Amino acid sequence: MAHTPLRRPGALAAGACLALLTGCGGASSAQDAGQSSGGDLKVGVLFPGSLSDDGFMESAYRGYQRAAKQHTGKVAFSKVEQVQAADYEQALVRFATTSDLVISLGGQTDAAVRKVAARFPKVKFAEIGGPADARPTANLALYDPQQAQAAFLSGAAAALLSKKHTVGFVGGAELPAIVNAAKEFERGAEAADPEVKVLAPQYVGDFNDAAKSKQSALADYGAGADVLGQVLNLGHKGIAQAAAGRGGRLVGGPLAHDCAADTAYAGYVETDIGAEIEYATDQLVKGGWKAESVHFGLTFDTPHNDLVLCGTGDEVAAAKKKLDAIKAKLVSGEITTR
Structure with a gap:
């Protein structure tokens, strides 16, 4: 891809x-x-x-x-x-x-x-x-x-790419910054698709525990979500495993990889x-x-947040166009995150 x-x-x-x-x-x-x-x-x-x-x-x-x-x-x-x-x-x-x-x-x-x-x-x-x-x-x-800003973009991407109009979020720990990221993920999803259903966020308790992350992801996929956002480290590999077994996808990050390496990834939020x-x-x-x-x-002199979408075709092109518009509003201050 x-x-x-x-x-x-x-x-x-x-x-x-x-x-x-x-x-x-x-x-x-x-x-x-x-x-x-x-x-x-x-x-x-x-x-x-x-x-x-x-x-x-x-x-x-x-x-x-x-x-x-x-x-x-x-x-x-x-x-x-x-x-x-x-x-x-x-x-x-x-x-x-x-x-x-x-x-x-x-x-x-x-x-x-x-x-x-x-x-x-x-x-x-x-x-x-x-x-x-x-x-x-x-x-x-x-x-x-501005993990909150990255989470907002992740939520928007998840909603735009969801075929079931249901998305979810998995965080590594229930820290203030991660709880806030979950809220911004929901806001981003609703900004992109007002009709989207956002499941209650799940907190694994460990950013690197792939097994527990997989359990959380399986619960969300079982509840109807088909695209998940996350703030995890090695734990995101567990979500990818769950996605592969359930036909779901996730938004990776903060490091982007070759999309062809794992088709479970719908895209990556990049944060330097x-x-x-x-x-x-x-x-x-x-x-x-x-x-x-x-x-x-996005609001710094040199932006350190970005979004990479995986795949080609009309669906991805349409999502990219809408996400570009959302990014423009974040840059201008029309949309703010905290």
Whole structure:
């Protein structure tokens, strides 16, 4: 199947080892990875999940790698991955004692990063993907990848491609940002098709548990849905398995793949989480870093949300046309998400 990318309208068409500077377990430094070998500035990044999760963390890690390559000799990067929630604070404290900038990924780290930032007022902190309505503090910047915006697009695509006019949503955990994404998925679906039925969202409790995700998907397919949206990491593979067995489909993301690789995918929502690591590092190097709230996505200077539809033919062409119109309204502010 062919990719049908949607371009922006207008001007732009967990128990890991915490020895952070060693290569043990899930913890490593950029030096270990053969990236930045040193620099006057130091950046530490907490990845709670796996760097190869085919989701939020891997998308972020790609930006980490780009930033380390771009700032070789200027910035020394270090990272830790697959950290249990009970160890977030400890990992962040270790970074704070050695870094100029500490970055945490995911809303699950929100309480820990706020607590540690308050303890280290001279260190800069940035949280990516925290609660959309949260406010920055004196030394904590908040970067919003606008998962809600991506979920709105996913819901619209699901509704337009559903033959049964019934869709559903599966989230990895019942965190504020994921609950909000489920609401925006429903709003997007209803914006595209006012008559669509949106099943109550399901929360697996683990972003990477494919077996539990498959059970949730089977329940939704059994309840009449034929296209599902999701905010999962490796767990989305379980939905694809369920879809293959029930003749359903899903909207993947945040990383897009070749549509021909798995026909269960109706399309992919793309969200470049790593662009926010690049942004934070660029601001640090330029001396312009601020404890600000920044919203990325379609409304940022360079959009970091997009949608890829799989397949060809009249159905996909019609869906693409309607989705382009919805994207234009998101860019203009006629449609807002939160």
